[in-house]
Amino acid sequence: xxxxxxxxxxxxxxxxxxxxxxxxxxxxxxxxxxxxxxxxxxxxxxxxxxxxxxxxxxxxxxxxxxxxxxxxxxxxxxxxxxxxxxxxxxxxxxxxxxxxxxxxxxxxxxxxxxxxxxxxxxxxxxxxxxxxxxxxxxxxxxxxxxxxxxxxxxxxxxxxxxxxxxxxxxxxxxxxxxxxxxxxxxxxxxxxxxxxxxxxxxxxxxxxxxxxxxxxxxxxxxxxxxxxxxxxxxxx
Amino acid sequence: xxxxxxxxxxxxxxxxxxxxxxxxxxxxxxxxxxxxxxxxxxxxxxxxxxxxxxxxxxxxxxxxxxxxxxxxxxxxxxxxxxxxxxxxxxxxxxxxxxxxxxxxxxxxxxxxxxxxxxxxxxxxxxxxxxxxxxxxxxxxxxxxxxxxxxxxxxxxxxxxxxxxxxxxxxxxxxxxxxxxxxxxxxxxxxxxxxxxxxxxxxxxxxxxxxxxxxxxxxxxxxxxxxxxxxxxxxxxxxxxxx
Numbered sequence: 178x179x180x181x182x183x184x185x186x187x188x189x190x191x192x193x194x195x196x197x198x199x200x201x202x203x204x205x206x207x208x209x210x211x212x213x214x215x216x217x218x219x220x221x222x223x224x225x226x227x228x229x230x231x232x233x234x235x236x237x238x239x240x241x242x243x244x245x246x247x248x249x250x251x252x253x254x255x256x257x258x259x260x261x262x263x264x265x266x267x268x269x270x271x272x273x274x275x276x277x278x279x280x281x282x283x284x285x286x287x288x289x290x291x292x293x294x295x296x297x298x299x300x301x302x303x304x305x306x307x308x309x310x311x312x313x314x315x316x317x318x319x320x321x322x323x324x325x326x327x328x329x330x331x332x333x334x335x336x337x338x339x340x341x342x343x344x345x346x347x348x349x350x351x352x353x354x355x356x357x358x359x360x361x362x363x364x365x366x367x368x369x370x371x372x373x374x375x376x377x378x379x380x381x382x383x384x385x386x387x388x389x390x391x392x393x394x395x396x397x398x399x400x401x402x403x404x405x406x407x408x409x410x411x412x413x
Numbered sequence: 414x415x416x417x418x419x420x421x422x423x424x425x426x427x428x429x430x431x432x433x434x435x436x437x438x439x440x441x442x443x444x445x446x447x448x449x450x451x452x453x454x455x456x457x458x459x460x461x462x463x464x465x466x467x468x469x470x471x472x473x474x475x476x477x478x479x480x481x482x483x484x485x486x487x488x489x490x491x492x493x494x495x496x497x498x499x500x501x502x503x504x505x506x507x508x509x510x511x512x513x514x515x516x517x518x519x520x521x522x523x524x525x526x527x528x529x530x531x532x533x534x535x536x537x538x539x540x541x542x543x544x545x546x547x548x549x550x551x552x553x554x555x556x557x558x559x560x561x562x563x564x565x566x567x568x569x570x571x572x573x574x575x576x577x578x579x580x581x582x583x584x585x586x587x588x589x590x591x592x593x594x595x596x597x598x599x600x601x602x603x604x605x606x607x608x609x610x611x612x613x614x615x616x617x618x619x620x621x622x623x624x625x626x627x628x629x630x631x632x633x634x635x636x637x638x639x640x641x642x643x644x645x646x647x648x649x650x651x652x653x654x655x
Contacts, residue, residue, distance in 0.1 A: 198583065205587070209594055216598065239590065242473075246586045253579040261576070347578035348485045352433050354582075355477045359440055362469050366447045 178273055182281035189258050190285065195251065199289045202247045203297035206239045207304050214308060228310040230318065236301050237322045241361045241376035244330045247293070248337050249354020251286050256341035256350070265412045279404045283338055290327055290334065298323035321378075321385055328389035329375035331396025333357060336372070339403030343410065417504055417512040424489050430520070433481060437524040440474050441466060441531025446538065457543045462535055463550065463616045470528065471557055471614040472592055476607055479561050480585035482520055483568035484578045486513050491576045496655035510569075510650045514643070517565050518558075525558045549616055556613030556624040559631070563606050563638035570646030573653065603630050606638040 213235065214221055225231040259265045269275055302319060337357075341350035360373035367374040369381055375392050378385040444466045490496045500506060532550060571581035588607045595605040602608050603626070612626045624631060 194580070194583075201587075205590070209591060212591075213594055216600075239593070242590060242593075246590070250579045250583050250586070253582075254577060257577050257579065346429050346485075346488065348429060348433060348481055348488070351481050351484070351578050351582050352436060352478070355474065355481065356436060356440065358477070359444075359469055359474050362473055363444065363447065 179277050179281060179284075182273060182277055183284060186255075186281050186285040190255065193254055193258065195254070195289060198247065198250065199293045200296060202243050202293050203300050206236060206243050206297060207300040209239055210236050211304060214304075218308070228308075229305065229313070229315050232305055232308065232310055233301070233315070233318055233322050236297075237326070237378070240297065240322070240326045241330070241364065242358050244290070244326055244376055245333055245357045245361050245373065246354060247290070248286075248330065248334050249351055249357065251289065252334070252337040252341040253347050253350050253354075255282055255286060256338075256344075257347055260345065260347070269412050275408045276404055279342075279407050282342070283335070283400060283404075286334060286338065287331070290330075294324050294327040325378055325385050325389040326376040328396075329378065329392035331392045332372040332375070332399050335396050335399035335403055339399070339406065342403070342407060414508055414512065417508055418516060421486070421512050421516050425486065425516070428485055428488065430482065430485050433478065433485065434520060434524050434527065436478065437474070438527040438531035438534075441470060441528045442534060444469050445531065445535030457546055458539075458541050459536055459543055459546050459550075460616055462539070462541075463532065463546075463553070466532065466535065467553060467557075467614040467616060468611070471611040472596065473589065475557060475561060475610045475614075476564055476589045476592070477582075477585060478524070479517075479521055479565050480568040480571075480582055481578075482517055483565060483572045484581055486517055486569070487572040488578075494655075496653075500655055506651050506653075507647065510573075510647050514566065514569055517569060518562070521561050521565060522558050525554045529554050552624060553614040553616060556626075557610050559624070560609035560613040560635055563635055563642050564610070566639055566642035566646055570642060570649055573646065573650055604634055606634060609635050 210232070214232075221231070221235070222228055259268060268278060298319060301323065302314070305314070305319075337350055337354060340353055341347065344350055357373050360367060360371060361376060364374045364377035364379060372392075372395065374380075375388040378388050380387050445462055490499055499509065529550065533545070536545065568581055568585060571584050575581050592605065592607045592611065595608045596602045596611050602612065609626070612630075613624055615625060
């Protein structure tokens with residue numbers, strides 16, 4: 178059942194710009210560094226002894242912001258597809274459970290974001306090699322900077338999907354997305370428990386993996402909360 | 414014209430816009446109370462607070478939230494043939510566009526005033542004793558407002574063009590995120606319309622002028638992009654099939 182729902186969801190999001198955004202997000206993050214390094218490469222290379230590390234952290238300064246805004250956009254569009262034509266009623270009157278309807282939407286978005294994380298890794302690597310930052314490419318850090326923010330952002334995905342699906346007015350989820358990005362930009366000052374800090378991979382222990390694991394954990398919890406709320410709600 | 418504005422206002426009152434407007438002082442308070450740097454700057458203690466608050470507020474929050482307001486103001490019309498109903502009334506499309514724009518600019522001004530209150534509250538909570546730098550705060554509040562003129566015009570255009578909230582927001586995000594880099598560049602920062610709210614609110618610019626940016630920059634970059642986006646949106650709306 179879930180497989181068919183997923184097929185249906187991927188059909189629905191066709192020609193809505195999802196794939197374009199999935200591609201554009203990571204490209205944009207790396208493109209900003211292309212501009213940055215294009216304009217002042219010499220200055221940036223002087224900034225640290227480890228050019229790769231510094232380059233990765235530069236790329237990573239935009240990843241959380243792009244992720245959070247991307248999540249706000251994705252969740253709002255996917256909810257709007259059903260809202261726009263009052264299709265929720267039709268959708269849940271099919272012989273499918275409401276839980277799997279919700280799970281399918283979440284899975285579709287989580288896979289798109291995973292694809293964009295993979296693309297982020299590819300683009301980062303390609304431009305890094307192009308910049309000729311040194312022989313030893315830090316693959317482990319590259320992997321961490323590309324995928325940990327994704328896992329750490331899962332609670333935000335769960336939360337935004339929930340808000341987007343239950344709001345009739347899509348201005349609300351977009352506004353929470355804006356607030357999220359303000360928080361993420363101030364990540365340095367935020368306490369560790371704020372989920373908007375997590376994609377920045379900063380924490381008191383200096384272990385980025387903590388954020389990724391916490392993200393998966395709380396992401397599941399918030400997902401369940403959102404799903405049960407959706408199941409209990411009347412569909413109008 | 415007055416009646417169009419009035420009807421726009423009635424439509425707004427029942428939307429959730431008030432919550433969205435009140436996020437502005439909340440963000441201000443949040444930024445002012447959490448992002449405390451160690452005060453090593455000489456001089457007025459308000460400056461540091463103002464500086465740290467204004468950076469995030471003007472770089473990200475203000476450009477993004479004005480886009481949301483623009484989408485909300487077109488929401489009723491996009492639902493169930495609202496454009497048809499509105500334009501079937503004895504109103505011209507031009508007037509509807511101008512009315513929506515004027516109302517939006519008033520909302521943004523109101524938001525800026527609430528942010529002003531937030532600045533004051535931050536100082537009060539922190540127990541600042543230095544004199545309140547009234548002229549500088551006003552300069553940045555009103556400057557930030559003026560800098561959103563072109564941004565709001567573009568977002569109104571995009572909101573009329575697209576039915577969904579997400580599409581105009583995406584356009585907004587694509588232009589707003591690069592601002593973070595653009596303001597670092599002395600070459601590009603002054604010419605990038607989305608960097609102007611930051612330039613206008615950034616305390617410590619040229620204090621001699623009316624605003625923190627020179628008049629030439631204000632007129633060419635803000636004024637020029639305003640004309641481009643406003644006329645673009647206006648022309649588009651004249652031709653929009655409803």
